[in-house]
Amino acid sequence: MKYDTIIFDLDGTLLNTLDDLCDSLNEILLQEGYMTRTLDEVRRFIGNGVRRLVELSLPDESSDDEISRITSLFQQQYKNNFENKTRPYDGIMELLSDLKKLNYKSAIVSNKFDSATKALAQHFFDGLIAVAIGETAQIRRKPAPDSVLEAVAELGSDIAKAVLVGDSETDIETAKNAGIPCIGVSWGFRGRRLLEKHGADYIIDSPGELIDLIRSIS
Secondary structure (H helix, E strand, O other): OOOOEEEEOOEOOOEEOHHHHHHHHHHHHHHOOOOOOOHHHHHHHOOOOHHHHHHHHOOOOOOHHHHHHHHHHHHHHHHOOOOOOOEEOOOHHHHHHHHHHOOOEEEEEEEEEHHHHHHHHHHHHOOOOOEEEEEOOOOOOOOOOHHHHHHHHHHOOOHHHEEEEEOOHHHHHHHHHHOOOEEEEOOOOOOHHHHHHOOOOEEEOOHHHHHHHHHHHO
16 A cells, blocks of 8 residues: 555644643633633644743743743643543544554654653553654654654654644645645644645545545555
8 A cells, every 4th residue: 555654643633632721721821820711712822832832822022931931830730631621533543443453554743742742642542553752852843844754763664655644734734844645634623624725635524534535545
């Protein structure tokens, strides 16, 4: 088969993490005397790493030091609360099980900090996804292709056999930078219209469509 390696985004693609992210963020904002953010605002702010989420949530005049301080507090809060409301989207567990049975290689790449990415992957997808990579000092966050290239290497695969599955414009740009197709998912944080606008190569509306699509383009 032409494509045997499936690289998944995490938030908005495999897991609906929005409520836990919003709750953790607002707990810190409230604690530190800032205005809290709505679920829709947090949905729009997600996708470019935790620091960017915090930066967009704070007042425009916030200093770099203050953004870093709040980011650190948020990371700790989120580590303790990422399992409260987060759940796989309907059909995801069945999809991952089928991919494993069919001998596809799967990995997660996320702009979430690396420890949280790995913890979520292990908690929800242990035995189904072999590799999970988040942002570190050594791996630039998406849309840089670093995490995709590292995932492919850790899987012992070939970049020419990989596709990226994600829900955002960041994922589309990441796939382009890595030189691989992007399959957009309409159930995530951005929706079909944005995926079409930013040029996703393919778009699916449910996890059950993925394997047939990969077979059709292989």
